[in-house]
Amino acid sequence: MPENSPIAARAEAPEALPAITAGSLDWRPATVDDAAAVLALNNAMAEADQLPFRETIDEVQDELSAPWRDLAHDSLLGFDAAGELRASGLVVSFPGDSSTVRAFAFGGVHPERRGEGIGRELLGWQIARARQVLAASGKDLPARIGAYAEDTDVARHRLFERAGLAPRRFFADLKRPLSEAMPVPEVELTGSLRLVPWSDELDEPTRLAHNDAFRDHWGSEPQPPEQWQNGRSEFAPAWSHVVVDDAPDVEALLADPATDASTAAALRAGAPLVVAYALNSRYEADFAVRGYSFGYTDVLGTRRAYRGRKAALAALAAGMRSFADDGMEAAVLDVDTENPSGAHGLYASLGYVKVHGSRMHSIEL
Structure with missing residues (x-):
């Protein structure tokens, strides 16, 4: 066909x-x-x-x-x-x-x-x-x-x-120990970027950031609010962090054809601009199965206009410190092995190693 x-x-x-x-x-x-x-x-x-x-x-x-x-x-x-x-x-x-x-x-x-x-x-x-x-x-x-x-x-x-259904995409489940021997890196943000805890007020700006960040990721699609907020039974707000730009160049962003319509409307309305985020969960039912406690990074991303400024790294590191502060033994996440942002290399540089793998099979129509 x-x-x-x-x-x-x-x-x-x-x-x-x-x-x-x-x-x-x-x-x-x-x-x-x-x-x-x-x-x-x-x-x-x-x-x-x-x-x-x-x-x-x-x-x-x-x-x-x-x-x-x-x-x-x-x-x-x-x-x-x-x-x-x-x-x-x-x-x-x-x-x-x-x-x-x-x-x-x-x-x-x-x-x-x-x-x-x-x-x-x-x-x-x-x-x-x-x-x-x-x-x-x-x-x-x-x-x-x-x-x-x-x-x-x-x-x-x-x-x-x-x-x-043919094997189409492969994913790596990565683990990074949280110990004094592997300190979490300190990340200094520049300009008007500021790391803050996730909050209900910043959830919608975070959704907009996510939809922008993942536009060029294979298999990702925009998430409307009801989809974004579904499936949060294990979500850990206290472990989650975002980076906001306190003084974005609104005119430049509005003039950029890559700025999506929802973000443009939020900018015109004066809404906060989330530029990076790390939303984490506590899957406690998995602790005994894996043999260690951990915090899990469900979604991590950076707006495309802000890549290269270490904003997502700052949010990820903040989450890792939150895990450690609550006594977790490791940080865990899952990554597409062909991620276009080069995330797999970033995680390896931070000490994440593969412990499990999965794959997606599909019929493409």
Whole structure:
């Protein structure tokens, strides 16, 4: 199918979704009330597959209750005769996609019920539903059906590849010890740049900074407010920091064609200008699995006009000091190994080393 064909044609969405017959499970859509059962299933799969994380009930509830989520059509749960959840599938899309419209498949099969063909049929249902979601988006953009797996999850890699999802992007999970032997660097900001703690008042300016910073990152799309604020159950405000410009050159920024419309409107309104940020979380359920406590940097970035001024480094270092002050043993983050900003090299220079890896498989439409 030509790349410039309408998304409705490229998606090749089926009129009806395939039935799942393997395993003789009873299937129905998920609801937010299923969060505890989904949590138990997810963590049973993570333990069996020796994954370096576990989920919490709050994380699952956040995922299921996202304001734009259509659980009635985009989810499926499979129960055995005893009423125990044995498989789940979720198709996740995002309201802010503006350059590539995406749909991702999440879920899996309980370890006790693997090998019956349930996972293969469930993934087939998810891909078919993803095609419907993409076609219904009405966005005549490049499109992607994606799924993630840890590098060590060989069975999942095979499942994805047999379904036509090719390995497309690779990610490194990096760890940096926090000890007296590896002091956190001191970063001096210049001019009118100032490091401050994250606050509710600075959250919207931080969102605008993030959308600007990641415009040239593969796989990233603008985040509207409801998407930006979703999924923060483990967010650690006291560990998070931003850099603001107290005296930005507003005229120059407004004249710059690279300044996006939302930032321009905020500048005209006199809103604070966040130029870099490090938002961090405390994934305490993972501490025992990894064998050490840590602070996790979820998102780190710098506005494109401010790159080269060490603003993101200052925010990152401030977060690392916050982790250490609260007794954390390490700083952890995840990075795209082909990040165009050269972040991987920066992290290596700070003492971060790879401890885990993951990859994204996809069908590109």
